[in-house]
Amino acid sequence: MARAPSSYQLTATELHEVYAEKSNVQEHGEVVESEYEPLVPWVQGATTARTVRPGFYMHWAEEVFDREVRIRCNEEEDFYVLTFALEGHWQEISGARRRLHDRHAGTMALIRFSQSKEHRAMPTAHARKARHLTLAVEGSQLRQWMTERELAEHPQWRRFLNGEGEPCIVAPLTPRARLVVEQIQNCPFQGICRTLSMEARCLDLIVEMIAFLSPAPAPASRRLTSQDQERINAAAEFLRQSLEAPPTLVELATRVSLSESKLKSGFHQVFGTTTFGYLRQQRLEKARLLLERGDCSILDASHMVGISNPSHFASLFKQQFGMNPKQFQLNVTRQK
Numbered sequence: 001m002a003r004a005p006s007s008y009q010l011t012a013t014e015l016h017e018v019y020a021e022k023s024n025v026q027e028h029g030e031v032v033e034s035e036y037e038p039l040v041p042w043v044q045g046a047t048t049a050r051t052v053r054p055g056f057y058m059h060w061a062e063e064v065f066d067r068e069v070r071i072r073c074n075e076e077e078d079f080y081v082l083t084f085a086l087e088g089h090w091q092e093i094s095g096a097r098r099r100l101h102d103r104h105a106g107t108m109a110l111i112r113f114s115q116s117k118e119h120r121a122m123p124t125a126h127a128r129k130a131r132h133l134t135l136a137v138e139g140s141q142l143r144q145w146m147t148e149r150e151l152a153e154h155p156q157w158r159r160f161l162n163g164e165g166e167p168c169i170v171a172p173l174t175p176r177a178r179l180v181v182e183q184i185q186n187c188p189f190q191g192i193c194r195t196l197s198m199e200a201r202c203l204d205l206i207v208e209m210i211a212f213l214s215p216a217p218a219p220a221s222r223r224l225t226s227q228d229q230e231r232i233n234a235a236a237e238f239l240r241q242s243l244e245a246p247p248t249l250v251e252l253a254t255r256v257s258l259s260e261s262k263l264k265s266g267f268h269q270v271f272g273t274t275t276f277g278y279l280r281q282q283r284l285e286k287a288r289l290l291l292e293r294g295d296c297s298i299l300d301a302s303h304m305v306g307i308s309n310p311s312h313f314a315s316l317f318k319q320q321f322g323m324n325p326k327q328f329q330l331n332v333t334r335q336k
Contacts, residue, residue, distance in 0.1 A: 009070045019047060027195065042066045045130075052202050055138035060185055062131045065123040072118050078139035079113040080161075082209055084173060084181050088130030093118035094167040101168040108173045110160065110209055114139075115167035133181045135202055154214040169213070172272065175281060175320060177208045182322030186331065224266050231256040232266045236278060243283050244306040249275060283307060284320045291325060292332050298325045 019036040026032065033050040045063030052058055083090075083103070090103040094115050103109050113136070121130055143161060151158035159165050184201045187194060224232070235256045239246055247255065252275065253263040267275050283305040290301040302313040318324045323331070 009072065015071070018043065022046070032195070038063070043069075050198060052135075052199050055141040056202070057136045058134065058184075058198070058202055060133040060181075062129075062185075064128050065121055065130060066128060068123065069121040070118055071120075073113065073116040077113060079136050080139060080142050081111040081113050081116075081134060081136050082108070082205060083111065083132060083134040084108045084177055084205065086131040086133075086173075086178065086181060088132060089122040089124065090130075090132075091120040091122055092116060092168045093120070099166070099168075101166075101170055103170055106173045107170050108177055108209065108212075109171070110169045110213070112160070112163070112167040133184060133205075135205060137206075154210060156213045157210060160213075171212055174208060174212060174272070177205060179320060179322050180204045180208065186323055186327075224269055228258070228262065228266055229270060231258050232263070232270045235263060235267065235275070236271065239275065239279050240282050243279070243286055244304060246279055246306065280316065281320070284317055287313070287317065287325075288321060288328070291329055294332070298329065301325070 018038060018040055020039050022035045022037045024031045024034040031051075033048065036047045036049065038044065043063055043065055045061065047059055047061040047063065049057070049059040085103055085105050085107050087105045089105065092101040092103065092109070092111060093099070094101060094111070094117060098117055101109070123130070139161075146154070146157060146161065151161070160169065180201050184198065187197055187201075189197050235252050235258070238252065238255060246252075249260055249263065253260045256263070258266070264275065267273075267278065271278050273281070287301040287305045287307075290296050290304060291298065295301075296304065298313075299310055302308070302310055307313040307316070314324045314326075317328070321328060
């Protein structure tokens with residue numbers, strides 16, 4: 001038997017060879033949302049696409065690939081793409097020099113589609129699942145929102161829309177962006193309520209990207225040395241390994257040979273949050289993985305990440321993922 005190829009290549013216009021429309025939702029005689037299922041055996045799962053408004057589109061997917069998929073982007077359309085990765089690994093090949101940009105789980109990215117050459121889904125033996133949400137906005141639409149006055153207040157956006165700098169900007173996925181993505185993927189509404197909710201959440205994601213790329217001026221602080229950054233990263237790693245019984249701030253600072261003040265300010269510079277905020281994010285992410293795998297009960301997951309109060313755990317879980325742990329378990333069960 002011939003061995004299956006390790007990768008599959010196609011152009012953006014050939015996606016109909018891989019996906020077929022399974023169902024759709026119409027409003028005023030026009031299709032506004034469609035669910036697609038794969039036609040090939042090497043993709044499992046589903047993709048949903050929706051027209052938010054003319055010139056503004058979205059899709060979200062939860063799929064499993066058994067090989068690398070490469071999509072050649074040979075249509076120089078004036079679109080800007082915002083994409084939010086919850087699980088999986090992607091690569092963007094952009095520009096005349098075919099610059100490679102990695103997009104791992106837990107990142108969000110802003111892409112000038114007109115300069116994209118290739119989009120790759122990169123499954124591994126241990127991580128074949130891909131879960132993400134993507135927005136595509138026509139350039140004229142985005143430039144209409146971002147007037148000269150707004151662009152003057154957001155210089156990084158102005159440079160990006162003017163075609164300057166890298167055609168792909170990758171940043172850490174913020175907790176709020178993750179929450180909004182989860183809310184979109186689990187939207188309970190239908191009809192006009194769904195239409196309004198989806199548009200509002202998509203605009204929330206654009207706001208989140210604008211805010212992240214245009215941070216408020218921070219108080220003057222010393223630039224971190226490479227050694228300081230290594231120590232901050234070591235502190236983060238130690239927190240990830242100590243979710244059930246984390247150290248105090250004093251203990252953590254001592255362990256990585258930093259003062260408390262340097263640890264706090266440096267941690268915020270590197271990760272955009274406090275040590276406690278980072279610890280909470282990592283605890284909830286570990287709990288989500290435990291529940292998704294079906295390794296334990298909600299109560300066990302709560303204790304395994306060091307949160308002893310079940311109601312507090314449920315509240316934090318909903319804040320980060322847009323649903324309580326029980327709802328999350330039910331969704332996972334339905335998808336298996």
